[in-house]
Amino acid sequence: MQATTSSRKNPEMTRQKILNHTIQLAAEKGVSGVSIQGVADLVGVSKGGVFHHFPNKQKLLEEMIAELLQRLDGFVDQAIAKDPVAQGCFTRAYIEATLQAEPDEVQLWSAISMTILTEPVLNNMWMRWYQARLKRHKQTDDHLELKILRYAADGVWLTAFAEIDDPNETEHMKQELIQRSYFKSSNKQ
Template sequence: MENPYQRKKNPTRVRQLILDKVIQLAGQQGIQGISIQSVASMAGITKGGVFHHFANKQILVKAMLEELIHHLDREVNAKIENDTVAYGCFTRAYIEVTLSPNIGANSAWSALCMTVITDKSFSEMWNQWLEERLKQHATTDQSIDLKILRYAADGAWFIEGLLPEPQHDYALIKQELILRSYPKS
């Protein structure tokens, strides 16, 4: 007979809940704001429940980054699939995704950026993803002009993240970067 007061186990859902809470914490406070206890409290589980899925904070943060990079990769792929111009397709997708409106302080993108910036041991994961994507799109996105646009996009989200109020010209900057990513006639 099944106990009606006992919760059914759903390890996949609990693991995802933990990752969602880590992303939220990292977006708000960077990885220094992440503790197993804070994650457990936010997720409504015990510290032991977190340790059941992730042996330590380092493994937890690495799993969060893998999740975020995988999500970013899916979004970039979707943008590329809908792009009818080959030249600069990765750069346009990169700009579109990284300068999206959900880039706020508590966003998944913010969590990724804060983690990579504040802990160099994790920046290698980001660099590896970017290098692989640039190799994949070497024929369409190797120009120095496109590299400058990607750097400008990185600078735009970084500055936007530092300022207390959203800038009124942020969307215009994004639009201009995308326009400049098309081949010159």
């Protein structure tokens, strides 16, 4: 009963806990592993408590993706702010985010990837985010070489995610892709 009383006093904190535990479940089990009851059990609220914040599972998953994309935006913006070279800055940030070895970031990407691969509505949210970032960075990252590097990062991620590759090789590939993003641009695209 303590969790319920605490939840009533701070609904925003409860909402955030629900989102965080949804991310955890999606990262571990994919979309099919996310259930309202499972999230409620992890948070320590009733199913009704989850429904108070999210009217259904689909809305919960959509909010989860929105939360993850917001976190991803922050990560990408920080990486770009630290990058002294404008050309390719988004691509390097994308590669860093995609092939991040930190546990929290791996969980974030796993949750996004597991979800967007299986849910068209959520895939559309991802694509809108990605297209908006490409549009935003058109002057610095609209080059075929950089597009190929982003695609390669996705392939390396898939290989690492499927545990076909070892983490040292993934790190080596990440560094190689980042290094290749520093090239002399010609007008050919």
